Amino acid sequence: MLAAAAAIAASIAAFSLPPGSDTTLVVPRGLNLDVANYSGEVLIDAWKKSSLRIRTDHYEQDKVMVSPLGKGLLIKAYSKHQEERGAVIRLTVPEWMNLDISGIHTDVVIAGTEGQVRVETVHGDVLVKGGRRRINLATVNEDICLSDAIGTIAAETVNGDAYLWRIDSDSVSVSTVNGVIAYEGTVRDKGVYHLTSHNGNISMGIPDNASAAVAISTFSGDFESSFPITLSEKRAGTRFQFCVKTCSAKVDLESFQGTIQIYKSGATPNAQIQKIDRLSNKIYAKYLTKPVGKVERARSEEAMEKSAKYEKYRKYGKHYDDNGDAEDGGKDEDEE
């Protein structure tokens, strides 16, 4: 099937899409999709059909090309390499399609996919709901939100937060240098869960049925647990380990100078995750339902609105107290 997909992909002649175009291609199962967009947005949702709907919006001077690439397709925006010269690439893909998205000033929003997902951007936020088998998300200067994913997960940012919830995985690696990390999901027997920050708090929900060896490491940070634990070992420095049930999974939580917090997770997500979930749902709803309009007309207004939205999202994501209220006294978006 993959060979057939590759053959079909190779047989597709490259073509360009004009601004405001709306094109649907029938695609064979197994076809991968690469998207490269230097600046702007890549917005993707999924459907059960084996067809790929492409809507684009970009400047007249630029172009968006669709061309074969390996055993898949490449959709690439060719534009002047400037932040303000962005393109919007709005896709509806088959659920099974593997996605590989790259950009620089690029926000990436993906919902409903059941394929592999790889995202790499520099300035953009990465919001993904779904994903199977292998999910790799990387940004440099912004946040990552991943929910409802199943598979091996790696998420990495330098100067941003990472929130992961409703995750089903036996291999999770999340790291940031300057940001918070929150994880709520399965802790599977013999699984490996590694959350690392240099300067940020880490919170992890431990399910009731989890069996794990939990190692906590910090230099000048703190540790809080919402349930009683018995240390099985304390090593040099502020590094210690304890077991939940039979020590099957390996959980490593490391923050050089942030607070590490663990809590029992249940059917209801904790307050912080709930708020992030609500906010991200609003973002999904907005970006995956809005019409793809003319860039020239909407760019400035949209950019301002989006910037304010993400600013709020980041702000409220970072400053919750135990009750889930904004600590800075500012109003939550829901309250405004």
Add this chain to the structure above:
Amino acid sequence: MSDRFTESLSDYLDGGLPASARAEFESHLRGCTECSETLEGLRNVVARARMLPERSATPEIDLWPGIEARILETGRPIPGVQVRRGPSWASRRVSFSVPQLAAACLALAIVSGSAVWYARRSGLEQTVQSGRLIIGSTNAGNAPSFADATPSAEGGLRGEASKAGLDELRRILADGRDKLDPATVRTLEESLTIIEIAIGQARRALEADPANPYVRAHLNKTMQRKVDLLRRATMLASAP
């Protein structure tokens, strides 16, 4: 080689594994050539590291230019470095083996070490918190402190501690300046600064608590982040 055991390599080497995990790991080692070889490679790197002077004012060796040059040569693999090919999934990725990465980290450690030495000599200290940077005056032995200040190139937040790294980055980006806009270059520089500050803090923590295996491992990981960022910058600057 299983991810679970790969994760334990550093702890095993540090003598930081609990007795039961250590026994399990050693049992795995007896049947896994790849893990054994990786462990041996790491032991060699550590042995080499111990032979290095504690800190030098100027870097005696810099592996990065060689690594960078070979990365830029499309299609030519670096000896001992795996270049994943095939499906689009990994087509732009270059992955280093653990010993290679450790060797690269060592070289960068020397560069960073000299920068931190220079920074401390000039009495500058940089700290970082929640997307914010500040330069303050603190004692080297103290735990890092924080304050709020938005990072910006205009804010005078560039300390000597990050100069060496920034020079590396600028050199990498110089050839690709037509491919990356100034905002991206600035973001990469700021991110590198944040990593360098983290490296500086971890290094000072290790000085204060040399027997702390976590701090040593954390320092190595943070240096690895720097390698990753420089590698990524190289990719971006050389992308078609």
